[in-house]
Amino acid sequence: MPLALTDTERAWLHGEGGEARALAMRVITGTARIMGAKKLVEIASAHIDGALYHGDSGTLFGERLAALGAKVAVPTTLNVGALDLACGTKTRLPPHEHEMAARMMRAYEAMDCAPSWTCAPYQAGHRPAFGSDVAWGESNAVAFCNSVLGARTNRYGDFLDICCAITARAPYYGLHIPENRRATFVLDCSKLSPALRNAEVFWPVIGTLFGQRAGTDIGIVTGLKGFATEDRLKAFGAAAASAGAVGLFHIEGVTPEAPDLVTATGGERYPETIRVTPAMLDAARAGLSTTQEERVDAVAIGSPHCSIDELLELDRLIAGRKLARPFYACTGRHAVKALEAAGRRDALETAGVTLVADTCVVVTPILKAIDGVLMTNSGKFAHYAPGNTGYAVQYGALSECVESAVSGKLIRDERLWA
Amino acid sequence: MSAHRPKAHPILPGTAEGPLLRLTAPLSFWGGVDPKTGTIIQVRHPQCGTSITGTVLCLPATIGSSSSSAVLLELIRLGKAPAALVLAEPDAILLIGCLVAREMGWDAPPAFELAASSQHKLAAGPVALDRAGHFSPLRQA
Numbered sequence: 193m194p195l196a197l198t199d200t201e202r203a204w205l206h207g208e209g210g211e212a213r214a215l216a217m218r219v220i221t222g223t224a225r226i227m228g229a230k231k232l233v234e235i236a237s238a239h240i241d242g243a244l245y246h247g248d249s250g251t252l253f254g255e256r257l258a259a260l261g262a263k264v265a266v267p268t269t270l271n272v273g274a275l276d277l278a279c280g281t282k283t284r285l286p287p288h289e290h291e292m293a294a295r296m297m298r299a300y301e302a303m304d305c306a307p308s309w310t311c312a313p314y315q316a317g318h319r320p321a322f323g324s325d326v327a328w329g330e331s332n333a334v335a336f337c338n339s340v341l342g343a344r345t346n347r348y349g350d351f352l353d354i355c356c357a358i359t360a361r362a363p364y365y366g367l368h369i370p371e372n373r374r375a376t377f378v379l380d381c382s383k384l385s386p387a388l389r390n391a392e393v394f395w396p397v398i399g400t401l402f403g404q405r406a407g408t409d410i411g412i413v414t415g416l417k418g419f420a421t422e423d424r425l426k427a428f429g430a431a432a433a434s435a436g437a438v439g440l441f442h443i444e445g446v447t448p449e450a451p452d453l454v455t456a457t458g459g460e461r462y463p464e465t466i467r468v469t470p471a472m473l474d475a476a477r478a479g480l481s482t483t484q485e486e487r488v489d490a491v492a493i494g495s496p497h498c499s500i501d502e503l504l505e506l507d508r509l510i511a512g513r514k515l516a517r518p519f520y521a522c523t524g525r526h527a528v529k530a531l532e533a534a535g536r537r538d539a540l541e542t543a544g545v546t547l548v549a550d551t552c553v554v555v556t557p558i559l560k561a562i563d564g565v566l567m568t569n570s571g572k573f574a575h576y577a578p579g580n581t582g583y584a585v586q587y588g589a590l591s592e593c594v595e596s597a598v599s600g601k602l603i604r605d606e607r608l609w610a
Numbered sequence: 611m612s613a614h615r616p617k618a619h620p621i622l623p624g625t626a627e628g629p630l631l632r633l634t635a636p637l638s639f640w641g642g643v644d645p646k647t648g649t650i651i652q653v654r655h656p657q658c659g660t661s662i663t664g665t666v667l668c669l670p671a672t673i674g675s676s677s678s679s680a681v682l683l684e685l686i687r688l689g690k691a692p693a694a695l696v697l698a699e700p701d702a703i704l705l706i707g708c709l710v711a712r713e714m715g716w717d718a719p720p721a722f723e724l725a726a727s728s729q730h731k732l733a734a735g736p737v738a739l740d741r742a743g744h745f746s747p748l749r750q751a
Contacts, residue, residue, distance in 0.1 A: 218713065227702050228700070241676050242680065244677060246645050246680040246681055247681075249716075253713075253714060329676045330676055349676050349702060349703030350680040351706050351710045407636070434638075437636075437672055576641040579641045579651040579653060580651075
């Protein structure tokens with residue numbers, strides 16, 4: 193069945209809304225045809241992942257749109273860029289790359305995107321309504337938007353996201369369609385110890401396990417009711433979307449489309465129930481670390497960007513001590529402002545924490561260029577840091593990250609996992 | 611001759627020639643492929659260190675970041691992209707890279723769909739892909 197466009201959409205495609213909108217419509221309809229969409233859907237907001245510098249091509253595309261006079265037609269936030277404009281942490285980008293990254297950020301701001309520069313826009317005030325259609329990029333933001341907020345978005349790739357924002361249209365397929373949002377497998381955590389389920393460090397691990405099983409499937413996790421917090425769901429989704437192509441997950445009794453198994457699965461029989469065992473968790477957790485070396489050269493947290501709660505927890509765990517290793521806390525300018533309002537920014541920086549805002553240490557070169565070991569409490573950092581930074585990774589709890597950074601050597605507390 | 615060889619379904623039509631590279635595990639281009647060189651850099655990937663440049667690249671599944679389109683676009687601009695993409699299923703994220711490349715006037719690789727189970731039947735070595743999605747082995751010069 194061919195793609196049906198409204199008269200307005202057809203007019204835009206033929207240039208009657210200007211060349212920027214025509215270009216955006218060509219990319220959107222091209223994608224719609226590839227994905228077998230029968231129509232486009234109006235969207236209420238967008239979150240743009242495409243303003244992060246990966247090479248001159250992205251800058252040139254953003255500038256092409258901006259030069260054509262493109263403006264976003266819906267409220268639109270920006271994911272991270274390659275530069276820290278808010279806290280001024282220096283990157284090691286060479287002059288040409290630095291300039292192109294800055295040009296890219298300016299091009300997207302010129303299109304009236306809000307300069308949120310965060311991968312956790314949902315904690316910076318951008319929270320679309322339940323059931324609304326939106327176009328979001330950035331895999332963790334997509335997972336959170338669909339799963340925790342119950343808004344509907346596919347995993348929008350860089351460049352399609354801005355095209356959707358310019359036209360307020362998206363191809364209608366995939367997770368925009370309610371029937372496609374049902375769970376087809378169950379990950380049962382009910383036999384795990386409550387202490388473990390109640391620990392921050394558990395959530396990226398179970399998220400990784402979920403993502404590995406899911407691929408592009410949608411699943412529901414059971415046995416976590418009463419243990420979830422917003423930051424834990426954030427960590428789960430980020431890990432799941434790194435280990436698999438997860439755009440939507442359900443957690444029984446927690447996420448809005450999963451009050452119970454029957455609702456989340458659409459009442460159909462689900463073919464597979466996986467009972468999570470400690471051995472499965474051990475394997476997933478071991479996979480998050482890439483080295484046996486008992487060494488820590490730097491610590492990075494904040495993928496997704498730290499919330500104000502997470503920054504205050506970091507402050508509490510450091511407890512006035514000095515850090516012996518470089519410690520990077522990646523966050524958004526919204527959280528930096530809240531940290532200042534709480535009067536704790538100076539304390540964190542005096543202890544030795546480097547606040548990285550608007551960007552993060554895995555997407556742009558901030559870490560010292562050494563052959564070292566990076567410790568993190570983020571499943572997403574653990575997944576991407578080796579390829580993007582050259583560091584080996586040790587995965588651990590935030591408390592283990594802090595104790596290791598204070599002492600300068602790897603400190604672990606295995607009791608929780610025993 | 612080619613009667614028993616799998617036929618791929620064209621998604622973004624075109625022809626291609628190059629060594630067949632069948633990924634044995636899913637790969638996210640962002641964080642998985644160096645956009646400057648076309649080398650696989652995801653250390654957990656079994657084919658880490660392999661170059662995808664100029665290959666007829668068969669992907670069994672897609673995972674990971676929504677920036678994979680940006681990495682593919684940069685590979686295309688630098689002439690480091692695969693010669694063709696053969697995907698187990700249409701993947702909007704990756705293929706945006708091809709669509710935008712065409713808007714920018716850069717030469718984008720064609721893309722085809724072929725189930726992972728059929729990808730297994732393809733033998734390694736240089737192959738040609740025609741517009742209809744037929745594979746045929748190329749004799750090495």
